[in-house]
Amino acid sequence: MAAPEGAVDWVYGDGELPEKWSITNQNYATCDAGMMQSPIDLDSANAQGDIALAASYGETAGELKLAPGKVQVVVDPGMGMISGQRLFSLLQFHLHTPSEHRMNGQRYPLTAHLVHATATGELAVLGTMFRPGAENAAIAKIIEAAQDGAKQVTLDVQDLVPEDMRVYRYMGSLTTPPCTEGVNWHVADTVLEASPAQIAALEQMLGQSARSMQPLNKRLVVAPAE
Ligand SMILES: [Zn+2]
Structure with a gap:
């Protein structure tokens, strides 16, 4: 049965x-039967190496999409990253x-997931973590846009990404149904800051919106080299 739009x-x-x-x-069978699900505990990394990652993000006028458990901005084309050539x-x-992934022994209070695709539909996500600090x-x-009921939001995507792009890297899945696998996961090692008031406002909007930790199984997880 088709769910009503937005439900x-x-x-x-x-x-x-x-x-x-x-x-x-x-249709969500992969969520429970898949062997390459996300999120995972990144402290279980079993290899070390520097992943070559070139990213280009900037200011964009995006479409703000809000729903229970969802705060999403759909951006105009033109930004992205090069990973694995x-x-x-x-x-x-x-x-x-x-945050969904665990890193440094904890779930941080907030995470951003930047969802990317190649021209042929292969998915890559860049995850960044936020701890309480500066706005x-x-x-x-x-x-501000959500409180104004605006459908558009202009912002600089680079503000959600650290300058230092050392990342954890592994193959995983979407963390919401249908939990599709084959997602090239990158999680930045450098933790960003958001103010306690901002984190509280997002907790109010999103609620608990982190999936349970998934088994690593036999996957390779590369941590940034020391
Ligand atoms: Zn996500």
Whole structure:
């Protein structure tokens, strides 16, 4: 049965217990049966190396999409990153509270996921983490637009990405149904800051929006070289 537009037939759990999304919709079988699911604990990295990553982000007028558990900005074409000699174009970014991946022994209170695709549809995500600190300019624009009921938001995507692009790298999945695998995950080692008030505002909008930790199975997880 088709869900009404904007409605979803899955919900987040508490972030700890497995969600078992396939029970309510068999199209989500990969969420529970897949062997390459995300998020994971990045502290379980089993290799070290410097991933060559060239990224180009800037100011964009994006379309703000809000729904329960969702704060997303769909961007205009023209930005992206080159990883593994493939060009991944930025499609959208969205936020989760708390972070989905665990890093340095913790889930940070906020994460941004920058979702990219190649021309043939191969997916790559760049994840960045935020800890409480200084106000973040891009997040300020998003909260302001949401409070104004605006459909458009102009911001600099670079404000959501650290200058130092050392990343964790592994093959995983989308973290929401249908949990499609083959996603080239990159998570920045450098943690950014957002103000406690910004984090609280996003927690208010998003609620608990982090999937449970998924088993690593036999995957390679590359941590940035020391
Ligand atoms: Zn995400």
